[in-house]
Amino acid sequence: MSGSRRSLDWGFPRWREYGNSREATTVRLCDRHGCDEKGDCPAPKSPNSPERWYFCQRHAAEYNSKWDYFEGLDKAEKEDRAKTERSENAGYAEAQHYGWGGSGDGSRSADEMRALDLLELEPDAEFDAIKKAWREKAKKVHPDVAPGDADAAQQFQAIQLAYEVLRQAEERRSWKG
Structure with a gap:
C-alpha cells in the first residue's frame, strides 16, 4: 500500500x-x-x-x-451581394439602440466613414475638425456662390448630408457617454 x-x-x-x-x-x-x-x-x-x-x-x-x-464579381453583382448582406443584417441595425447592439469599441459606421471620406478627413477626426472641413467645403460650392451650377448644388447637398450624418452620430455618442 x-x-x-x-x-x-x-x-x-x-x-x-x-x-x-x-x-x-x-x-x-x-x-x-x-x-x-x-x-x-x-x-x-x-x-x-x-x-x-x-x-x-x-x-x-x-x-x-x-x-x-x-x-471576381462585376459591379452589378457586387452591389447585389452588398444589398443582400445589408438586408440579412438589418436586424442588427434595428437593435443598435440597445447597449449590446453596437460594437462597443467606439468605431464609426460605414455611413460615417463615407461621410469622412467625402470631407477628406481621417477616421479619427474630432467633431471640431469635421465642422471646420464642412464649412470650408460648403463655402466653395454653396448655391449663393455658384448660382445655376447644378454640379455645385449636387456637391453641396452631398456635403450637407455628410455633415448631418456625422452630427447625428456625435449627438448619439454624447447621449451614451
Whole structure:
C-alpha cells in the first residue's frame, strides 16, 4: 500500500479544479510555416471551399487583411451581394439602440466613414475638425456662390448630408457617454 497514491476524484466536493485533468489534450498548431502558436482561427483555403487553414490569431488577421469578398464579381453583382448582406443584417441595425447592439469599441459606421471620406478627413477626426472641413467645403460650392451650377448644388447637398450624418452620430455618442 505504500506505493499507491490516492486519486483526487473521490467524494464530494471534488478536490481539484474543474477542467484540470491528467490526460493530454490535442492542440492544433498554426498552419503558417514556422509558427508554434495554437491554431484555432479557421480560414477558407479558397472561396466557397470547405477546406480550411487553421491559423493563430496574428496570422489569421494577416491572411484576412488580403481577402476580397467581392473578388471576381462585376459591379452589378457586387452591389447585389452588398444589398443582400445589408438586408440579412438589418436586424442588427434595428437593435443598435440597445447597449449590446453596437460594437462597443467606439468605431464609426460605414455611413460615417463615407461621410469622412467625402470631407477628406481621417477616421479619427474630432467633431471640431469635421465642422471646420464642412464649412470650408460648403463655402466653395454653396448655391449663393455658384448660382445655376447644378454640379455645385449636387456637391453641396452631398456635403450637407455628410455633415448631418456625422452630427447625428456625435449627438448619439454624447447621449451614451
